[in-house]
Amino acid sequence: MQKELKVSAIKNGTAIDHIPSNALFKVIQILGLEKSEHQITFGTNLESKRMGNKAIIKISDRYFKDDEINRISLVAPQAKLNIIKDYEVIEKKIVEVPDFIEGIAKCINPKCVSNIENIKSKFKVVSKNKVTLQCHYCERITNQENIIIKN
Amino acid sequence: MKSLVSITDFSKDEILKVLDLAAEFENNPNQNILENKVVASIFFEPSTRTRLSFETAVNRLGGRVIGFSDSNNTSVSKGETLKDTISMIANYADLIIMRHHIEGAARYASEISSVPVINAGDGANQHPSQTLLDMYSIKKTQGRLDNITITMIGDLKYGRTVHSLLMAMSHFNTTFKFIAPPELQMPVEYKNYLDKLGLKYTEYTELAENIDDSDIIYMTRVQRERFSDLLEYEKVKNVYVLTNEILENTKQNVKVLHPLPRVGEIDVNVDENPKAYYFTQSRNGVYTRMAIIACVLGLK
Numbered sequence: 001m002q003k004e005l006k007v008s009a010i011k012n013g014t015a016i017d018h019i020p021s022n023a024l025f026k027v028i029q030i031l032g033l034e035k036s037e038h039q040i041t042f043g044t045n046l047e048s049k050r051m052g053n054k055a056i057i058k059i060s061d062r063y064f065k066d067d068e069i070n071r072i073s074l075v076a077p078q079a080k081l082n083i084i085k086d087y088e089v090i091e092k093k094i095v096e097v098p099d100f101i102e103g104i105a106k107c108i109n110p111k112c113v114s115n116i117e118n119i120k121s122k123f124k125v126v127s128k129n130k131v132t133l134q135c136h137y138c139e140r141i142t143n144q145e146n147i148i149i150k151n
Numbered sequence: 152m153k154s155l156v157s158i159t160d161f162s163k164d165e166i167l168k169v170l171d172l173a174a175e176f177e178n179n180p181n182q183n184i185l186e187n188k189v190v191a192s193i194f195f196e197p198s199t200r201t202r203l204s205f206e207t208a209v210n211r212l213g214g215r216v217i218g219f220s221d222s223n224n225t226s227v228s229k230g231e232t233l234k235d236t237i238s239m240i241a242n243y244a245d246l247i248i249m250r251h252h253i254e255g256a257a258r259y260a261s262e263i264s265s266v267p268v269i270n271a272g273d274g275a276n277q278h279p280s281q282t283l284l285d286m287y288s289i290k291k292t293q294g295r296l297d298n299i300t301i302t303m304i305g306d307l308k309y310g311r312t313v314h315s316l317l318m319a320m321s322h323f324n325t326t327f328k329f330i331a332p333p334e335l336q337m338p339v340e341y342k343n344y345l346d347k348l349g350l351k352y353t354e355y356t357e358l359a360e361n362i363d364d365s366d367i368i369y370m371t372r373v374q375r376e377r378f379s380d381l382l383e384y385e386k387v388k389n390v391y392v393l394t395n396e397i398l399e400n401t402k403q404n405v406k407v408l409h410p411l412p413r414v415g416e417i418d419v420n421v422d423e424n425p426k427a428y429y430f431t432q433s434r435n436g437v438y439t440r441m442a443i444i445a446c447v448l449g450l451k
Binding site for chain 2: 107119
């Protein structure tokens with residue numbers, strides 16, 4: 001018996017799977033999907049054997065560059081991308097957390113120079129499993145649950 | 152030539168080199184290696200000890216000092232960015248020694264500046280010259296850095312000196328004891344760091360008896376400026392006061408260090424105790440800062 005799809009199939013585009021349910025709206029924000037004119041469907045709190053529950057986003061006629069996708073690794077480090085053409089998955093990509101992150105997240109420390117002067121934030125990734133960032137400037141640690149994504 | 156922003160910028164070998172040089176400068180403090188050099192000493196927030204000891208270090212090495220000790224009298228008060236201020240000063244001087252209340256300001260300055268930057272304190276973040284002078288004091292009084300038991304007391308949460316000292320002493324198989332009220336305990340990231348290295352530490356909330364096996368007692372002040380809630384500050388400011396009675400059963404070789412200024416956490420009667428070392432420690436600061444300057448400028 002064919003498995004029922006909770007989020008309907010798309011003809012062409014990108015499906016982002018294995019997003020933690022609580023990170024769905026952060027992923028939407030990071031990718032700027034709220035301003036997108038492409039057809040988008042998403043589902044959340046879906047059953048997942050590996051993750052307990054998960055979210056999925058399908059975006060029609062939209063493909064992402066690697067550095068765009070790296071941005072979501074901060075909140076969805078285990079996300080998987082399926083690139084779809086003519087209803088077929090033609091490529092699978094895994095999101096990888098980079099060693100160093102520039103300009104995506106905001107330092108948690110209000111007294112940090114990166115929040116005061118007009119400069120790009122920079123972080124060393126000190127843990128990739130549960131993403132933990134250390135600010136290049138003030139050296140403060142930001143845990144995954146406290147990561148604020150810059151608009 | 153390299154900047155010194157964070158104690159982690161220096162490897163174990165570089166730390167040992169600074170400490171050896173500091174001993175050399177202590178034996179022979181007046182050396183003219185900074186002749187014809189101009190050093191900018193820029194203090195965006197007040198400091199007595201650090202600024203005067205850096206400026207003494209430059210003078211003893213034969214250099215000249217420009218700078219300010221209060222940013223209210225500079226273009227910063229007109230709204231000039233840190234970037235512009237640093238770019239300009241780097242055109243004038245061979246070295247910048249900087250204190251700033253903004254955390255990360257020194258790292259940012261070191262990226263802008265064409266000359267080395269020595270961080271003389273950036274908010275609650277780093278103060279590496281204090282760490283090196285603490286280590287110089289430990290080496291001088293104990294004859295070694297390896298296998299020392301250090302007890303850190305007071306504000307272990309916000310105190311930048313204890314965090315940097317912990318990182319730097321982790322090269323030397325140190326055993327740590329942390330004594331702090333529950334509100335001001337050593338942050339978990341530093342304990343994780345020690346766990347990763349397999350270094351031993353224990354935590355206490357009581358002062359008496361828990362210090363008896365220490366080689367170094369490192370007292371800190373609970374800093375009012377780090378608290379947003381003054382009621383919280385009042386609750387913890389006088390929890391630990393070190394007295395001669397408490398020191399009675401400690402080891403003969405123990406020395407009490409304190410980054411100063413002290414408020415009430417060490418009884419004034421302790422000053423006469425041979426175990427008190429905090430005033431000599433601050434004198435060591437001049438020799439250590441001479442060594443840091445010589446190192447970052449590649450003059451030794």
